[in-house]
Amino acid sequence: DTEVTQTPKHLVMGMTNKKSLKCEQHMGHRAMYWYKQKAKKPPELMFVYSYEKLSINESVPSRFSPECPNSSLLNLHLHALQPEDSALYLCASSHSRDTKISSGNTIYFGEGSWLTVV
Amino acid sequence: AQKITQTQPGMFVQEKEAVTLDCTYDTSDQSYGLFWYKQPSSGEMIFLIYQGSYDEQNATEGRYSLNFQKARKSANLVISASQLGDSAMYFCAMREGLIYNFNKFYFGSGTKLNVKP
Numbered sequence: 001d002t003e004v005t006q007t008p009k010h011l012v013m014g015m016t017n018k019k020s021l022k023c024e025q026h027m028g029h030r031a032m033y034w035y036k037q038k039a040k041k042p043p044e045l046m047f048v049y050s051y052e053k054l055s056i057n058e059s060v061p062s063r064f065s066p067e068c069p070n071s072s073l074l075n076l077h078l079h080a081l082q083p084e085d086s087a088l089y090l091c092a093s094s095h096s097r098d099t100k101i102s103s104g105n106t107i108y109f110g111e112g113s114w115l116t117v118v
Numbered sequence: 119a120q121k122i123t124q125t126q127p128g129m130f131v132q133e134k135e136a137v138t139l140d141c142t143y144d145t146s147d148q149s150y151g152l153f154w155y156k157q158p159s160s161g162e163m164i165f166l167i168y169q170g171s172y173d174e175q176n177a178t179e180g181r182y183s184l185n186f187q188k189a190r191k192s193a194n195l196v197i198s199a200s201q202l203g204d205s206a207m208y209f210c211a212m213r214e215g216l217i218y219n220f221n222k223f224y225f226g227s228g229t230k231l232n233v234k235p
Binding site: 041112 | 151153155160161162163164165168170207209211213221222223225226227228
């Protein structure tokens with residue numbers, strides 16, 4: 001079982017709606033990630049939080065707004081999305097620095113949130 | 119330049135046979151990590167195996183082993199005794215060791231494995 005929990009698993013929203021995706025982990029990781037994945041493509045990095053601070057924003061449109069309220073939680077606020085934003089959104093977590101221990105550098109993913117924008 | 123290259127978009131394997139999924143990578147870092155993930159149609163990205171650049175032994179996890187050839191910059195996944203449940207998309211991925219780049223995680227384009235009964 002994954003130790004990264006994402007809710008909701010499925011979300012359908014209109015283009016004028018405001019919704020949020022939520023992610024939680026209790027592995028003591030200090031780096032958390034949002035990825036977007038379209039069908040038959042690899043995941044694309046959107047945001048990285050390291051020690052609760054936004055460290056990477058891969059030029060994501062402002063209609064996606066991340067938030068990291070504490071070291072265990074990561075949210076992705078959605079507003080005025082377009083149909084092309086429909087995708088699988090994956091949250092992940094990991095240690096934020098090279099642990100020099102093989103298993104310590106693994107990134108763990110949640111089950112994903114399937115988003116459909118209508 | 120591509121950081122991770124998977125040249126096999128799709129593969130077929132007979133149940134109970136072994137299969138090798140190819141992955142090559144490109145980095146100038148001395149310290150890096152290589153990963154394989156399995157993604158079934160449900161969407162979850164399942165961690166399979168990890169190889170650190172400083173690990174001398176090839177990683178193994180049950181039926182999964184990673185054939186790590188550092189000089190050739192390849193990290194192929196070997197699945198022994200394939201099962202029908204192994205049918206999925208498989209992604210090779212890498213993270214580099216330098217602090218400023220550590221949290222950028224590169225994925226290959228994936229290989230769709232189909233296991234035939």
